[in-house]
Amino acid sequence: MSHAIQDQRPVRARRARAGGSLTRGGLPRWAPAATAVLSTLLGCAAGLAFGLQSKVQWGLIAALLFVAATYASSAVVENTRQAKDRVATSVIWVCFLLAVIPLVSLLWTTLSRGMKVLTGHFLTHSMNGVTGFEPGGGVYHALLGTVQQVALATLIAAPIGLLTAVYLVEYGKGRLAKAVTFFVDVMTGIPSIVAGLFILTTWNLMLGFGPSGFAGAMALSILMMPVVVRSTEEMLKLVPNELREAALALGVPKWRMILKVVLPTAVGGISTGLMLAVARIAGETAPIMLLVFGSQLINGNPFEGAQSSLPLYIWEQYKVGSDASYDRAWAAALVLIAFVMILNLVARGIARWKAPKTGR
Amino acid sequence: MAKRIDVSGLSAFYGTHKAIDDISMTVEPHSVTAFIGPSGCGKSTFLRTLNRMHEVTPGGRVEGKVLLDDENLYGPGVDPVAVRRTVGMVFQRPNPFPTMSIFENVAAGLRLNGGHRRQDLSDIVERSLRGANLWNEVKDRLHKPGSGLSGGQQQRLCIARAIAVEPEVLLMDEPCSALDPISTLAIEDLIGELKERFTIVIVTHNMQQAARVSDRTAFFNLAAVGQPGKLIEIDETDRIFSNPSVQATEDYISGRFG
Ligand SMILES: Nc1ncnc2c1ncn2[C@@H]1O[C@H](COP(=O)(O)OP(=O)(O)O)[C@@H](O)[C@H]1O
Numbered sequence: 001m002s003h004a005i006q007d008q009r010p011v012r013a014r015r016a017r018a019g020g021s022l023t024r025g026g027l028p029r030w031a032p033a034a035t036a037v038l039s040t041l042l043g044c045a046a047g048l049a050f051g052l053q054s055k056v057q058w059g060l061i062a063a064l065l066f067v068a069a070t071y072a073s074s075a076v077v078e079n080t081r082q083a084k085d086r087v088a089t090s091v092i093w094v095c096f097l098l099a100v101i102p103l104v105s106l107l108w109t110t111l112s113r114g115m116k117v118l119t120g121h122f123l124t125h126s127m128n129g130v131t132g133f134e135p136g137g138g139v140y141h142a143l144l145g146t147v148q149q150v151a152l153a154t155l156i157a158a159p160i161g162l163l164t165a166v167y168l169v170e171y172g173k174g175r176l177a178k179a180v181t182f183f184v185d186v187m188t189g190i191p192s193i194v195a196g197l198f199i200l201t202t203w204n205l206m207l208g209f210g211p212s213g214f215a216g217a218m219a220l221s222i223l224m225m226p227v228v229v230r231s232t233e234e235m236l237k238l239v240p241n242e243l244r245e246a247a248l249a250l251g252v253p254k255w256r257m258i259l260k261v262v263l264p265t266a267v268g269g270i271s272t273g274l275m276l277a278v279a280r281i282a283g284e285t286a287p288i289m290l291l292v293f294g295s296q297l298i299n300g301n302p303f304e305g306a307q308s309s310l311p312l313y314i315w316e317q318y319k320v321g322s323d324a325s326y327d328r329a330w331a332a333a334l335v336l337i338a339f340v341m342i343l344n345l346v347a348r349g350i351a352r353w354k355a356p357k358t359g360r
Numbered sequence: 361m362a363k364r365i366d367v368s369g370l371s372a373f374y375g376t377h378k379a380i381d382d383i384s385m386t387v388e389p390h391s392v393t394a395f396i397g398p399s400g401c402g403k404s405t406f407l408r409t410l411n412r413m414h415e416v417t418p419g420g421r422v423e424g425k426v427l428l429d430d431e432n433l434y435g436p437g438v439d440p441v442a443v444r445r446t447v448g449m450v451f452q453r454p455n456p457f458p459t460m461s462i463f464e465n466v467a468a469g470l471r472l473n474g475g476h477r478r479q480d481l482s483d484i485v486e487r488s489l490r491g492a493n494l495w496n497e498v499k500d501r502l503h504k505p506g507s508g509l510s511g512g513q514q515q516r517l518c519i520a521r522a523i524a525v526e527p528e529v530l531l532m533d534e535p536c537s538a539l540d541p542i543s544t545l546a547i548e549d550l551i552g553e554l555k556e557r558f559t560i561v562i563v564t565h566n567m568q569q570a571a572r573v574s575d576r577t578a579f580f581n582l583a584a585v586g587q588p589g590k591l592i593e594i595d596e597t598d599r600i601f602s603n604p605s606v607q608a609t610e611d612y613i614s615g616r617f618g
């Protein structure tokens with residue numbers, strides 16, 4: 001028996017090589033690129049020939065042609081398994097392009113329209129004394145407001161969220177944990193305007209405080225908390241149980257084990273989750289409108305008086321509807337994107353710096 | 361130093377599933393006791409009941425008594441943290457903390473519990489690494505990550521980490537099963553030395569290892585899959601391997617089943 005099996009192996013290997021699947025004979029390496037170029041050209045030609053208006057239709061024709069041509073050419077030159085493989089690959093590429101095109105076009109529009117007025121002056125001045133229709137003015141008051149509101153919201157939501165996640169993963173069992181999980185899920189679904197209204201009725205109407213950056217930050221923290229809890233929970237669950245046991249077996253109390261072993265091991269993922277949460281609230285407009293009210297002036301005190309914020313500023317400028325205000329809106333959008341991007345890079349830096357080190 | 365363990369009528373459960381049933385045995389101080397038996401017969405579970413690590417698993421529950429020099433580990437008011445400081449543990453797979461250097465790994469048990477001066481700490485780290493026969497290999501790279509060591513070195517690092525907190529008893533759950541023969545030999549030699557200072561209990565699937573390192577050997581078995589594991593017999597290692605009193609033990613050792 002064993003002889004027969006041993007004898008067969010080399011034969012099969014040889015046959016496979018003779019069949020060419022090891023050398024991947026057939027289509028050259030540039031074939032996919034050539035197919036792509038060809039099908040794009042054909043797609044454009046077909047679009048022109050049939051007088052199709054929408055460029056989307058051109059693109060779809062090109063994409064379909066690409067997939068079909070890939071399958072046909074591979075099935076003819078190679079075998080059907082290779083053809084299926086190539087079709088799967090090309091479908092992934094088409095989907096990738098479909099997903100990337102809107103992103104690139106968004107970035108391009110924001111960049112090209114926003115760069116026009118994005119200067120040092122724009123970043124360091126408020127709209128004080130500038131009417132919506134004339135050029136000039138700046139975004140400083142809104143940037144300051146966004147930074148302060150987001151920072152305050154993070155200060156509120158991050159500790160509560162982290163501690164909740166630690167409770168759920170390390171301690172929680174039974175009714176209370178189930179209830180907490182349920183309410184976190186419910187909170188995930190709260191529309192931002194509802195969070196704003198909640199703070200408006202309690203903080204402003206019942207307790208009688210005026211509009212302030214802090215009120216906005218509280219609403220933002222309601223939106224941020226469930227995201228932090230969820231992402232941190234997932235990251236903590238990824239920490240291997242063996243590490244927890246190793247620490248406990250040393251006679252380390254549980255809270256120290258969590259602080260010194262579990263959290264440091266998961267810190268990379270936790271900070272990424274925090275950043276996603278920050279990115280989510282940095283673009284919120286509705287609660288800011290209700291609670292921070294908006295202002296054309298610089299107000300450096302988030303605890304008193306109306307402030308502005310970048311999303312609100314963009315909306316206001318868009319509403320004015322003049323050429324100058326449109327330019328300002330796009331420039332502010334660019335500032336907002338850059339703000340989130342920089343935060344993201346900082347978080348990645350921290351994650352990489354703190355992540356478990358490997359190697360010698 | 362080195363305490364006696366006295367187990368009587370101990371059963372352990374995972375939720376409703378009974379994993380080990382009514383185990384009684386005595387482990388003398390300064391001795392090495394080996395646990396052998398087929399997989400799933402509850403050796404790990406039993407070992408983990410000896411330092412209250414069993415209850416860390418969700419649903420884990422224990423009935424019976426474990427006396428450590430006349431003090432019941434499962435008595436009312438006993439602090440599991442204190443128990444684990446007294447009864448250390450080394451796991452099957454080397455598990456150095458990935459965020460810590462070699463030095464920090466060894467110091468972890470002490471530092472995580474606070475209250476040690478820097479100089480004391482480096483003395484203890486050196487002593488523990490020497491105790492684990494690892495000092496010469498790592499003394500030049502104490503501040504590099506522990507995950508950069510070989511498997512055998514990592515396991516000795518884990519042993520150093522366990523003995524740094526000066527326990528009385530050291531539990532080892534198949535400490536060599538992930539290691540090559542040379543690293544295994546290094547750890548077996550180490551067990552012989554550690555016996556001077558600690559009471560050692562070791563789970564192993566390797567008969568020769570049990571015969572080489574242990575003074576006494578306990579054989580566990582289970583009637584059928586899904587049944588709880590039982591202690592079949594415990595005796596001097598020489599006796600178990602030459603002339604066991606139960607037929608099942610002889611069958612297992614000579615490889616006739618299991
Ligand atoms: N975490 C767990 N949850 C539920 N059952 C478990 C768990 N760990 C082990 N068991 C069960 O307990 C029994 C004994 O397992 P274990 O102590 O690991 O055996 P051994 O170490 O002797 O191979 C087995 O039946 C196993 O299925």
Ligand SMILES: [Mg+2]
Binds near residue numbers: 403404
């Ligand atoms: Mg086991």
